[in-house]
Amino acid sequence: MKGASVPAVVGMPSPLFLWRFKAILFLLWGLCCCKIGWDSVMRMSADLRDLFLYEVFLYYNPLFLVALMIWLWGVNLWVFAQSSVNYVKVFDLAQTHLSHREIWRCATWLTLIVPTSMTAYLYLYSHGEVSLAASQPVLLYAILLIVLLSPFDMFYLSSRFYFLRTMLRIILPLQAITFPDFFLADIFTSMSKVFSDLERSVCRMVNRQVATIAWFEADSICGSHSIAIPLVLVLPYLCRFFQCLRQYKDTKEKSCLLNGITQHTAALIVHLFYFTR
Structure with missing residues (x-):
């Protein structure tokens, strides 16, 4: 009948019930992964177990840390929203920026697939x-890279391209430095060890050393004596150093030079440590 009210759907599960159901599935999935992983490790010979576990740690630890960073970034946005902080204006975000719920959704997917x-x-x-x-790790890294660089309108295209543009501005600070530029660059300096592990992982994949213990050999191209390790470790600090120089050029503030000296000193310490051992 025209004008009659639409009856409520009977038996529709509440959002709280769905959230609890998803949490239970997530927990069961985690327990299954732990059980299968533990049984698999126990099947290996004791003399190679520690070496192999270090290799597994090398491939997957960086992605676990990235997932944790995304979870914590979502927590930050949630705290900002609860405190009525206009973080959209502070971080110069677009109107289509991801909310904390969407950030947590991305973190959930990464926490599942890794x-x-x-x-x-x-x-x-x-x-x-x-x-x-x-x-397995090759497919995982390839899928994540394809999703990040995909030009198709899916998986938050505008946010992915905003992130990639900011990364390009960090690597090539040819323009005035904005708050998102040095904020993300500061995060990258804290993740320099993660980038180093990523470099070693990708190096082993390119050289077909996955599922081996070739990393244990000192002369291995991807071993602990590789010159690429200190180069990747200092790269975030060098980016911050050039940002400081650019800021000094624009503002003439001496504090920018002092901050740049701090970043350059960190890069020198890394090089001295690796080239004097």
């Missing part, structure tokens, strides 16, 4: 499927 790939890697290697095991 342990799943790691569990598959452990299971396949422990059951003798070395080639299939070696493909």
Whole structure:
């Protein structure tokens, strides 16, 4: 009948029930990954177990830390929203910026796929499927890179391109430095070890050393004596150093030079440590 009210849907689950149901599934999935991973590790020989676990740590630890950073960034946005802080204006974000819920959704997906790939890697290697095991971290890194660089309008296209543009501005500080530029660059300096592990992981994938213990050899191109390690470690500090020079050029404030000296000193310490051992 025209003008009649639409009856409420009977039996529709509440948002709280759905949230609890998803949390239970997430917990069960985590327990399954832990169980399968533990059983797979126990199948390996004791003399190679520690070496292999270090290799697994090398591939997946950087992505776990990135996932944790995304979770905490969502917490920051939630605190800003609860405190009525206009973080959109502070960080110079677009109107289509991601909310804390969307940030947490991205972190959830990353938290799901990284342990799943790691569990598959452990299971396949422990059951003798070395080639299939070696493909797991390669596929994971390739998928994440494709999603990040994809030009299609999915997976928050505008936010991904905003992030990539900011990264380009950090690497090439040819323009006036904005707050998002040096804020993200400061985050990168705190993640220099993560970038170093990523470089070693990608190096091993390119040189087909995955699912081996070639990293243990001192003369390995991706080993601990690789010259690429200190270069990647100092790269974020060098970016901040050039940002400080650019800020001094624009503002003539001496504090920018002092901050630049701090960043340059950190880069010198890294180089001295690696080239004098």
